[in-house]
Amino acid sequence: MSEEDWTTQSPESAEADEEADRIDRAAGIPEPRQTSGSFVMSIVVPVIIGGIVLIGAFWWGAGQLGLFD
Numbered sequence: 001m002s003e004e005d006w007t008t009q010s011p012e013s014a015e016a017d018e019e020a021d022r023i024d025r026a027a028g029i030p031e032p033r034q035t036s037g038s039f040v041m042s043i044v045v046p047v048i049i050g051g052i053v054l055i056g057a058f059w060w061g062a063g064q065l066g067l068f069d
Contacts, residue, residue, distance in 0.1 A: 009017075062068060
């Protein structure tokens with residue numbers, strides 16, 4: 001297995017990043033905004049909503065199959 005360190009940035013890559021940053025600043029392109037979404041709003045709430053939708057779909061499907069009669 002290779003012992004190469006994948007976490008270090010090569011000088012060529014660092015130079016390209018600096019050049020891209022310089023071009024962005026010259027063009028007036030702002031830095032990207034940092035997202036401020038919390039774990040609850042980005043993970044928990046969609047999972048709960050998805051669960052409610054699935055329960056409703058299964059309930060509806062069971063009704064269509066006549067399982068409640």
